[in-house]
Amino acid sequence: MSDALRVIAYQAEMVLLELAELFQTGPVLRIVHRFWIPGTECLAGEEIWGIVLLVHGGREIPLPLSLALRQLVNYLAETRHIPQSAAQIAAGMCRSAFYAKHGMNSGIASGRRVTRSAVKEYVKRLRRALSLASREAGINLDPLRVLVSRQTVTNEVQYQLRATIQWVHISDSSSPLSS
């Protein structure tokens, strides 16, 4: 019986650790880039193929996101250490070659032009997608704690993604995953 107790105590510690990690660093999101050229990383021309929420046991819950939302998540993930306003996000995405040449390695560009007002709407939709995925995973995360809105001294609101991010690169959809 003592072996059984030890196994339960060990698993209990593991679950508690995961819970603490979830509260401290947020959930784990995996962003998959397709049309990757070996030897490069997150280079312009790759496509943001999908974004999944990782939960225990290696379970992957895909976030139901359109192209513009996938691009927004990727941008917020890249710049997650600095909260940014909608205007800053729109400017950053317009300026970046990664978003301008999105998917170009496939021969077909699939970019989206993101404006300041669109960012605000996308934030709402992204929170909804996070809520749906976390409910499916059974962890019921508060999306407001994952995509955080930060007040400034004026009425401007800044957004920051509070999550652990993994980028995975694949050369096309049939090849094995490699990071």
Next chain:
Amino acid sequence: MATILLANFDEEFRDRLGAFLRIERHIVFVAPESESLPPLLRQSAVDLLIVDVSRREKYACDLLADVGAHRALNGPRPAVLCISRVYRGPRFALDLERKGVRLIYV
């Protein structure tokens, strides 16, 4: 140090597990079988619920449904760990996984 709630265990195993977890410096409560779980979860900040799903299956399912409803309103706490001493097959494990519950066999 975490607050752990034990539910649906037989008395002997529950006492031994409770003592073992207390040695690990956790605060351990036992869920009274006569009361429903949500008020207890609201009153005390429970971090982890450990449920024995080997016995009284209907009661265990009701408990998990109560916790699921509580978590839908209040976020991911408490985490839930289910323990079974009999093999229940992959479908059972998958059903629990969909509820965000961890299952271990001992």
